[in-house]
Structure formats: C-alpha cells, structure tokens
Amino acid sequence: MNGFTGFVLRRVIGAVVTLFALSVIIYVVFYVTPGNVAQITCGPRCSPAQVHQVAQQLHLDDPLYVRYWHFLQGLFVGQDFSTGTSVEHCSAPCLGQSYQSDQQVTSIILAKLPVSFSLVLGAMVIWLVLGVGTGVLSAWRRGRFSERVLTAITLAGTATPVFVIGLILMIVVCGELQLLPFPEYVNFTDDPEQWAWNLLLPWLSLALVEAAGFARLTRASMLETLAEDHIRTFRAYGVGERAIIARHALRGATASVIALNAVTFGSAVGGAVLTETLFGLPGIGQELVHAVKVVDLPVVVGMVLVIGFFVVLANAVADVLYAVADRRVVLV
C-alpha cells in the first residue's frame, strides 16, 4: 500500500486515533473532576434523588475504564436509561441526557447543527473569496499605495475581535441605517431568500476577521513565488504579468490556503459561538454557552465531542486536499 491511497488511509487512521484520544481526554477531564461528579453533572438545581439517579447512570461506583466503556457503548450501540419510573432508550450515537431539560443530548445537537453549519459554511465562502482576492490584489499591486492600504486594512481585520465587528455591523446596519432587520434565523428549507438575508451580517462578521489571515497568507505566499527564478524566466519569455499572477503565483499559494482553511475552521467554530450569541442565532454555540452557564455537563461534553469531531474531520480532509494540490506531500 503506497502512493496516494496509502497516504489517505494513513491520514484516516490518524484521524481516528486522534478522535479516540480526544474522547478519552474529554471524558477524563469532565467526568473525573474532584468533588461530587454526580452533583456537578446534574447541575446545581438537582434534587438528591436525581443526583442518585445520575450517579447510577454514570456508573460512578465502577472503575474508570468500565465507566469509559459504558460511555463508548452509548456512543456506538446506544444505552438504556432508567428515569426512575420508566426506562428510556437512547439510540446509537448516545451522548447522554440533559438533566436540565430531560432531552437527549444527541437530539439537542441535531436540532442546532443546521444553524451552525449555515453560519460557518456560508462565512467560509465569503472569507475564502474575500481573503484570497485581497491577497492576490495586494501581491499584484505590490509596492503601490493601494497595497499599503490593503495591508493596513487586513492588519486591522486581524486585530478586531469577532464580536466587536459583529456589534458594530449590527448597530450600524440594523440600528442606524436600518438596511436590514435584526437577524432572526429562518430555516433554509422554509425560505432560502430570508435565510440568506438574515444570515448576511453574521456571515460578514465571522468572515471579515478570518479573511484577513487569508489575505496575509496569500500575499506572502505569492510574493515568495514571484521572487523565484522560474518566474523571472517566464517574464523573460514575455509572459504577461496577469498570466504570471493568475497561473503561477496563485497556484503556488493554493496549498497553503487549503492548510490555513483547516486551521481556520477550528477557530471559526469558536467565532461561531460568539457570533451566534451576539446575533441570537439558535445554533450549537448559543446552546453551549447556555449549557455552560447552567452547568449542564452532559450537553457540554456532547457538544465539545461533536465539535471536536468536525474539526478533526476538517483537518483530515484538508490534508488530503493538500496532497492533491501538492503531490510531494505524499512522499514524506
């Protein structure tokens, strides 16, 4: 097994190992905390009877590896919970049950996922177009006044926290100019047009911050390529500047843009938490903040795991795409 398939296979195995380790770390950190785990898990408002029930569900009397095994079992084959009076089945990816709302964590997350996906994926399109575009423009106009302006703007972009951009956008666009109503999430399946209009500001605030990083990277990477000998040779042959920028310099930047996109995905998920809270979008981030405030541990752990899963997945996909863009990686 070698070549490209081998590389992909190795990368997939690596991702699975990372996910497994991630789940162990998260489990240990959250369920082996000092103090009364059942009480912490259940939250401050639980009655002693509920706490007792939680202690049983988490198998707190068993050794650690047995407890973790039960947790894994829940994830892969489901679990049965007794709620005191009746037995409730929690089917396959079972992440436990919220003791604040009595809902199953999996269904809470599934209900919130589309919102967060809409937010992050939409923003990704904007930050890629805007960031790479700005980078190309400033590499093309290098040394001119316009490049200095672009560099200053992107630097300001990296320096502004998501929620500050979001706040200012919201106040200016919705409050002062009244160009858009204050965002309110509409399902894509219900009304795609309203969906897009309502998400426009959240997309922009998330994307503007991240785009700056792409602009800087694209510019730097293109300038590096432009300084190379083969570009000088192209110029000597009379290849135009536009063709050199579009065909050669930009291609040199593709691999690093892909790599950065995976890293950015992780930080954008964090940014999504802020954006959702700011704009009141009912996504994973807002739910997570709520769960943290009321100390709803099963929900918190479930969400961290799910988000970690997507981040690891994004990294693996990016590695494969990187290898497609730059085949030399496969050989290492």
Next chain:
Amino acid sequence: MSEALVAVETAGADTAAPAASGARQFWRRLRAQRAALVAAAVVALLVLIALGAPLLTALEGQDPTTYHPSLIDSARGGVPIGSFGGIGADHWLGVEPQTGRDMFARLVYGARVSLGVALAATAVQVVLGVAMGVASGLGSRWADLVLSRITDIFVSMPLMVMALALLAIVPDGFPRPVLVALIISLVSGWSTTAKMVRAQTLTLKNLDYVAASRLSGWSTWRTAVRELLPGLAAPVITYAALLIPSNISAEAALSFLGVGVKPPTPSWGQMLTSADVWYQAAPQYLLLPAAALFVTVFALTVLGDGVRVALDPRAASRLRIGTGRRREARADKAAPKAGTAATATPATATSANVTAAKKEDRA
C-alpha cells in the same frame, strides 16, 4: 549566561537567527520600523495605564465598583443622566447605564485584567510549549511520537469551545482572572508553540555545536538548557509576541460571553456584553471598550510583526515587510517592464539589492 558565550555558541548556527548576540542589533532593527515604534509606544502607554490604574482613578476621584444611583435615570430604564452618557468633570468618560459606575475607572482597571491575563497566559504557553517541544525534539523516538500526538490533539482543539466547557466545571471559589488565564493557556497556544519548537530543535540538534555537547557526554538536560535554548530564543520570542494579542482577544471573548472574568471585576469584553442595548443613550459605553480592545490588539499585533522582522531580517526582505520595502518592491516591479533592454534588468536588480542591504545595515 553571558551574552558573549551565547554569541560564540550560536555563531555556527546558520539556520537559527542570532539570539542574545543580536540584542543590540534587535533594538536597532526594531527602532528602524516606524510602525513598530509607534506600536511599542502605544503598548508602553497601555502598560503604564494598567499599572497606574489606582493612581489614575484617585486623580479622577472615582473607583470602578461604586454604584451611583443618583446619576442614572431609573424612570427611563437606567439611562445615564446628562449628555453622552454623563460625561463631565466628575466622571471623565461618563457612567455605566443601570449601575452608574464610573466608566473611566472601569476602563483603566479593565486594562489591568486584559493585559495581566494575556501576559500570564502567554508565559504559561511559552513555558509549556518550549518544554514539550524540546522534550519531543531531543527525546527518544517513542517519547517524540507520544508527545507529538498529544500536541496534535491540542492543535486541533477549538480554543473557545474547550475554554468555555472547562469554565463550567471549575468551582466558583477560584480567583477568576487566574482561572481564565490558565484555561486559555492550557487549551491553546502552547501546542502550536510546541510544534514550532520541536521542528526548530530537530534542526539545531544536528548542528555541530549541539552535537559536540551531546557527544562530549553532557546530559540531555544540560544540552537543552545551555546549547538549545539560546538558539530557540529568537523564534520563541517572535511567537510569544504574536500570542499576546490573541490571548487578549480570547479573554475578551470569554468575558463577553459571560463566562470569563465575572463582575464586579471590570473587563473590556464583559463591558461589551450589553452595550448593544445602550448604544443610543450611552454611546461611549459601546465605543470605549471596543476602541480599547481594538487599539490594544492592533498595537500588539503590529509590535509582534515588528519583532519578527527585527529577529529575522531575511524573512522581512523576502516578504518586503519593514525597512526598505517600498523601494525594493518598486525596483522589483520595474524590472520586468524594462525587459526589452536585457542589460537593464540585472542592473536594476543589483542596485535594488544594494539599496536594501544598505538600509539593512543602517537598521
């Protein structure tokens, strides 16, 4: 360790930027960048404000926690009385809506929290990152494998999400700013530092002077401390300089979400939490903490870039950041246009190089 010794030790290291030997050179190169210089001045001012917060508020005659119910209009939902949120001789920047706490005092004390948390977090990240990076770079194959895997897991962990989650399980009694700093540093920053340090260690390990130390039987510990650390100084300082602004943003973000620094301790992020409700009645309540955050993070980012350029001038000239950038870039652009006159191209390029080199020297 004396500077001279370090200079001798790093003299052979071509790949590592000169460390302490270049301390003076570093200052000269940093000073040569106008933007970095302005940024450094702003950062110095902010540090002074943070340190002198009690003095400044004493001068104003206010403190950050006293409520002033007489200064807010409770009939209108707690809007500050007076124009621009109650700005006046007593309250230089007005008062907070609803509570009437002094804005100036909260802002300058907020600088303390912001900078304090960020610096503490950066210190932990650097120590942890260097320790892990050096350990996996110098350790056995298995140690390297395990440590690198752990690092990789932390690299792929979303900071905000982990930090948020961890804040849920820590008891309330713990001093909040310390906790926020610790959590930020444990879930982020150190892992990327460790990766960079590991790569650098692997390069340095095979250089003659480090190999000599290992072959002459010195312990791994001594080799790491005496031979490796000086060579790592430049990249680590560069990295740390860029970690500080991102830690400031992280603290502000957590406090904005209401899980970071808790009231009554003032924090810029926390002040912004409800600012959108009040922006019409008390615009300064939104604008001041937002501006403070922006200026701080911006200045630190520019300074961080300046530090990088000062420590690695080759990167600077390659990417045309910092000194001599415009002239060099212009010459570079002019070159292809003069393509028909074959002899003109190398001549222009050479003169550009000479100019750049001269500028670098002067810097």
